[in-house]
């Protein structure tokens with residue numbers, strides 16, 4: 001029986017894989033304009049990085065992490081009936097998100113030196129959460145994220161939000177299909193008292209609320225705002241709101257962020273129940289949601305400030321903030337809006353053989369063209385000339401270069417422009433001389449100064 005990809009994972013077939021690559025390139029270019037540099041951290045980290053960073057009481061850490069063990073440690077833990085005996089460094093988890101690992105790297109490599117400019121980093125890659133799979137909710141999904149460490153000012157928060165919205169704009173997610181929610185989560189000065197008031201509120205309404213919320217009252221009361229149970233949501237509407245309980249510093253910071261967004265013309269909805277699912281947030285939080293065609297997984301990106309995270313993974317106090325956006329959900333949003341552009345394979349040229357006698361010469365020409373930086377293909381299946389033209393069409397070749405024994409015996413090849421259907425005979429030696437001037441470019445290298453039209457514009461030998 002053939003195997004399928006594991007539940008909750010999806011193969012990125014070429015069209016989507018191309019889109020993933022072009023999306024990350026677009027992100028890299030856009031984020032570079034805001035001063036961001038790339039970073040890549042391991043796909044797994046010591047479990048403690050996530051338990052300390054994201055918070056033990058979150059669903060992500062409590063229920064959704066994939067544990068990774070070497071074969072030996074797996075056997076050891078199995079024999080002992082628990083992994084208690086394993087050392088911290090032997091307890092590893094696949095990253096459920098990128099922030100904790102990036103902040104761990106920033107601390108480890110001291111990327112934010114005292115008094116230096118903030119570290120502005122972006123990343124793109126797979127994340128893993130053992131969630132119940134459904135449309136827009138995968139166990140392996142892909143995020144593009146940014147983290148800015150060392151910035152306290154509200155301008156950094158506004159810049160972050162603007163950058164996220166500009167990204168969606170650039171990708172073509174229609175603004176009218178989106179809403180941007182923002183909130184402030186307060187800080188150490190105001191949140192503990194607020195948290196206690198929410199806990200007390202839940203206890204006061206215990207008989208109306210679900211079991212899970214009873215547990216949340218003790219572990220993570222603010223998560224009750226996200227309870228999917230309808231009665232709980234209704235009850236929580238009357239719960240105390242963080243925005244009525246912010247300390248002066250947090251209020252001033254939040255007001256400044258909003259004023260900057262207003263000035264930049266970014267519309268948003270203030271949602272005092274937006275708490276987000278990760279425990280590291282302080283002050284500003286935000287979430288971009290799509291209103292059309294996404295079902296229950298409407299959040300396509302989100303983030304916020306986390307001024308205590310660096311300390312919780314062993315660093316010195318370093319303010320931080322960031323966001324991550326889900327690639328698969330963005331694709332669903334583009335699809336729902338009919339804005340998913342086609343992603344087709346395109347090559348510069350296709351070298352077709354009239355018969356087998358010219359195959360070696362065709363191969364030689366293909367090699368020379370590729371070495372000059374052109375993207376070319378040829379047949380490797382012994383197909384008829386007609387089928388080769390079909391293949392050329394399929395890969396959207398701009399020109400087809402036909403090698404036939406008669407023309408080849410005179411050192412010529414026929415080039416057809418697939419758009420205009422114009423044809424001409426060119427001298428193969430002249431074409432190769434031209435190509436050799438660009439030799440060493442290699443396909444996919446720095447953008448080649450040659451394009452297929454240069455070859456096509458070789459003097460016409462054909463007097464038709």
Ligand code: HAM
Nearest residue numbers: 097099137138141299300301302303304322323324326
């Ligand atoms: P998050 O809200 O957990 O935040 O995830 C960010 C985005 O990842 C979501 O808005 C969603 O689009 C996508 N996503 C999350 N889980 C799944 C899933 N199971 N399947 C498909 N897509 C998913 C974070 O991860 C934070 N690290 C963001 C951040 C960066 N905050 C500060 N810096």
